[in-house]
Amino acid sequence: MSEAKKAVVLLSGGLDSATILASAVAQGFHCYCLSFDYGQRHDTELKFARNLARELGAKEHRIAKIDLTVFGGSALTDHNLEVPDFAEHGDIPITYVPARNTIFLSFALAWAEVLGALDVFIGVNAVDYSGYPDCRPEFVSAFSVMANLATRRGVEGEALSIHAPLMHLKKDEIIKKGLALGIDYSRTVSCYQLNDEGAACGRCDSCGLRREGFVAAGIPDPTRYQLSNP
Amino acid sequence: MSEAKKAVVLLSGGLDSATILASAVAQGFHCYCLSFDYGQRHDTELKFARNLARELGAKEHRIAKIDLTVFGGSALTDHNLEVPDFAEHGDIPITYVPARNTIFLSFALAWAEVLGALDVFIGVNAVDYSGYPDCRPEFVSAFSVMANLATRRGVEGEALSIHAPLMHLKKDEIIKKGLALGIDYSRTVSCYQLNDEGAACGRCDSCGLRREGFVAAGIPDPTRYQLSNP
Numbered sequence: 001m002s003e004a005k006k007a008v009v010l011l012s013g014g015l016d017s018a019t020i021l022a023s024a025v026a027q028g029f030h031c032y033c034l035s036f037d038y039g040q041r042h043d044t045e046l047k048f049a050r051n052l053a054r055e056l057g058a059k060e061h062r063i064a065k066i067d068l069t070v071f072g073g074s075a076l077t078d079h080n081l082e083v084p085d086f087a088e089h090g091d092i093p094i095t096y097v098p099a100r101n102t103i104f105l106s107f108a109l110a111w112a113e114v115l116g117a118l119d120v121f122i123g124v125n126a127v128d129y130s131g132y133p134d135c136r137p138e139f140v141s142a143f144s145v146m147a148n149l150a151t152r153r154g155v156e157g158e159a160l161s162i163h164a165p166l167m168h169l170k171k172d173e174i175i176k177k178g179l180a181l182g183i184d185y186s187r188t189v190s191c192y193q194l195n196d197e198g199a200a201c202g203r204c205d206s207c208g209l210r211r212e213g214f215v216a217a218g219i220p221d222p223t224r225y226q227l228s229n230p
Numbered sequence: 231m232s233e234a235k236k237a238v239v240l241l242s243g244g245l246d247s248a249t250i251l252a253s254a255v256a257q258g259f260h261c262y263c264l265s266f267d268y269g270q271r272h273d274t275e276l277k278f279a280r281n282l283a284r285e286l287g288a289k290e291h292r293i294a295k296i297d298l299t300v301f302g303g304s305a306l307t308d309h310n311l312e313v314p315d316f317a318e319h320g321d322i323p324i325t326y327v328p329a330r331n332t333i334f335l336s337f338a339l340a341w342a343e344v345l346g347a348l349d350v351f352i353g354v355n356a357v358d359y360s361g362y363p364d365c366r367p368e369f370v371s372a373f374s375v376m377a378n379l380a381t382r383r384g385v386e387g388e389a390l391s392i393h394a395p396l397m398h399l400k401k402d403e404i405i406k407k408g409l410a411l412g413i414d415y416s417r418t419v420s421c422y423q424l425n426d427e428g429a430a431c432g433r434c435d436s437c438g439l440r441r442e443g444f445v446a447a448g449i450p451d452p453t454r455y456q457l458s459n460p
Contacts, residue, residue, distance in 0.1 A: 102339060109329040143376050150373075
């Protein structure tokens with residue numbers, strides 16, 4: 001790429017989004033990272049996101065404050081619901097936040113339009129999150145079609161691309177990809193119920209997937225857990 | 231309709247959204263109205279929205295607080311930009327808020343999923359707002375396709391419908407439709423720069439379209455203007 005292009009990167013502070021940020025930076029994009037303060041159970045992950053943006057070479061990082069607790073309906077935003085322990089399942093889990101990726105991508109689209117960016121990166125993954133409707137390739141394709149009809153640039157004929165480079169990777173493949181890009185995964189958090197110090201519960205779905213990923217990759221797991229031996 | 235169905239209705243407090251709410255109620259829907267506190271120049275319209283929801287028979291009204299000022303880029307959210315006077319134009323105006331309808335519909339989608347609603351109403355209109363990419367029928371169709379891939383119900387085979395019943399109506403036709411439904415349009419606001427008492431500027435695009443609509447409909451304009459004779 002001779003001239004640097006701008007990209008909006010959705011950054012949660014987790015393993016997946018850190019990997020897409022490192023990947024987009026390595027591809028030469030000038031990365032504008034977007035995180036959300038959306039009433040999640042802890043805001044520790046936003047501190048991790050801020051640090052990751054700086055350490056991985058983002059041009060800018062913004063946090064949009066949006067209220068998803070107004071509707072409830074998910075264990076991640078409704079504090080009366082319990083986050084379940086890790087288990088294999090094919091159904092849609094209670095940690096699914098209704099329309100969350102649609103909302104996140106809509107904000108990314110807005111910022112992309114203001115920035116003049118034609119590329120948006122999102123770390124969704126259909127392998128680990130088969131139970132989340134908005135983590136599937138057909139969702140990302142349909143969002144992309146809609147996005148190009150929704151915006152000024154789309155109307156003027158400049159196509160916006162939604163990149164989901166982790167879509168078909170297993171967690172160990174994502175970890176290996178990230179390590180090759182130089183990511184220190186101890187600087188990322190995945191847990192649905194982090195404590196204030198950023199230590200993971202070791203029991204929720206997200207912790208389970210992450211831990212299995214390091215095992216499968218044959219890499220020591222650098223995650224700080226709340227329990228001595230989860 | 232034998233059993234009342236739930237619908238999410240996007241309600242701004244303006245003429246168009248009041249009309250779709252009255253129309254959805256008349257069709258027998260139980261209406262759950264959603265408004266946004268999004269850093270607009272005035273929050274007077276939220277008071278009008280609250281009153282309209284009550285007066286027109288909504289089951290519930292919620293206001294989601296979201297930060298669109300984080301990106302800027304529109305005269306409606308960037309307080310450093312001036313709202314221009316009413317003028318005929320084919321270009322995309324500065325009052326266009328990037329991806330606003332995409333964001334609003336995404337929130338409606340989230341609430342619909344939590345409520346178990348399969349119908350969402352939005353008052354977009356392609357006649358008056360031809361310059362806004364996200365007010366066109368092809369945008370609404372594409373959003374609908376995406377929405378059905380994004381959500382639990384869509385995946386389970388229950389199709390969600392996005393209704394945009396004003397899409398092809400001229401302002402005077404909307405006004406006549408609303409009057410037939412019993413709407414008191416003095417209880418609605420359209421102005422981009424209302425004052426604190428809810429009086430309209432009489433000069434912005436939105437005021438211009440509204441005023442012309444009443445003239446074309448041959449109906450006295452009940453709007454309260456800041457100027458004695460705009």
